[in-house]
Amino acid sequence: MSPPPFAVVVSGANFRLPLPTPPRSCPARPPDVSHLGGQAEKEFKVEVGAIGRVRHKNLVRLLGYCVEGAHRMLVYEYVDNGNLDQWLHGDVGEVSPLTWDIRMNILLGTAKGLVYLHEGLEPxxxxxxxxxxxxxxxxxxxxxxxxxGLAKLICSEKTYVTTRVMGTFGYVAPEYASTGMLNEKSDIYSFGVLIMEIISGRAPVDNTRTPREVSLVEWLRTLVRDRKFEQVIDPKMAEKPSPKALKRALLVALQCVDPDAQRRPKMGHVIHMLEVEDLSFREERKLGREPAGKSDRYNPREEANFGK
Incomplete structure (x- = not known):
């Protein structure tokens, strides 16, 4: 049996290459970047060192890195079913294999990975x-x-300000795009866009549509305001969700993309809202503005998988 591959990421591009040694021979410790010097290299060293220590089942594991001149390359484990974008926007036929339950499971897994980054690590x-x-x-x-590759380490309760805004158009939080102010609420906005995308099957920005439909966020806000909930569902989804499940997911999405970053929920709270099924819509709206109790908050440290 040939050894499994690993994935190489270079400037956002992905390449699949054969793994020269079995995975068990890979060091358990984070990559050694102690030989790097200079300010840029020091920042790279700190961030690669931190990300290299991340162990969570919903985060792709960083196996190593390569530095050559001005070039930086990160080496991650390979995941064999492609990416979500391919399944949402690629040629999958008239009926998508992504059922509502699968889509919600993908969102929960993504949220659990993000809450570990936001709340399970320091910085x-x-x-x-x-x-x-x-x-x-x-x-x-x-x-x-x-x-x-664009991740940033931030000390608790602080905001990082940058003059160079990074990210992908359509997912970037408005306050980050306009001021360069960055904290975990920027990721939460992007996650809200992702919820809308996975429910609707639409791209965040689609210039082939009418002006009112170009922006996924604005289009969906309008439909929800007009209570046309079912019109947001991906037509390739064979079995539609229950009205209650759909409304709950849409509510969470809209709270995540709130123009006021301070009003967006924390990611642990997002997980709680997505998981709880026995709440009325009014109770869910209340949850969106009040922190969940300690007994029902998602604990990212409990979910982390350090041994695998």
């Missing part, structure tokens, strides 16, 4: 490029967040 990690093409899927449709 916390802001991904900065949450989007469907960076959500890899294994054979059981479990999500693994990938591509930490």
């Amino acid at each position: 916390k990690v802001v991904h900065r490029d949450v989007k469907s093409s960076n959500i890899l899927l294994d054979a059981q449709w479990n999500a693994k967040v990938s591509d930490f």
Whole structure:
């Protein structure tokens, strides 16, 4: 049996290459970047070192890196079912294999990976490029967040300000795009767009549509305001969700993309809202503005898989 491959990511591009040694021979410790020097190299060293220590079943594992001149390359484990973007927007036929339950499982897995970055690490990690093409899927449709090439380490309760805005158009939070202010709420906005995308099957920005439908966020807001909930469902989804499940998911999405970053829920709270099924719509709206109790909050440290 040939050894499994690993994935190489270079400037956002993915390449599949053969793994020269069995996975068990890979070091358990994070990549050694102690030989790097200079300010840019020091930042790269800190961030690669931190990401290299991440162990969670919903995060693609960083196996190593390569530095040559001005070039930087990250080497991740390979996940064999492609990415979410391919299954949402690629040629999958008239009926998508992504059922409502599979889509919700993908969202929950993605959220659990992100809450570990935001709340399970110190310093916390802001991904900065949450989007469907960076959500890899294994054979059981479990999500693994990938591509930490733009990730930023931020100390708790602080906001990082940058003059160079990174990310993907359509997913970037408005306050980050306009001011360069970055914290975990930027990822939460992107996750809200991802929820809308996975429910509707539409891209965040589609210039082939009418002006009112170009922006997924604005189009969906309008339909929800007009209570045309079923019109947002991906037509390739064979079995439609229950009205209650659909409304709950749409509510969470809209809270995540709130123009006021301070009003967006934390990712652990998002998980709670997506998982709880026995709440009325009014109770869910209340949940969106009040932190969940300690007994029902998602604990990212409990979910982390350090041994695998």
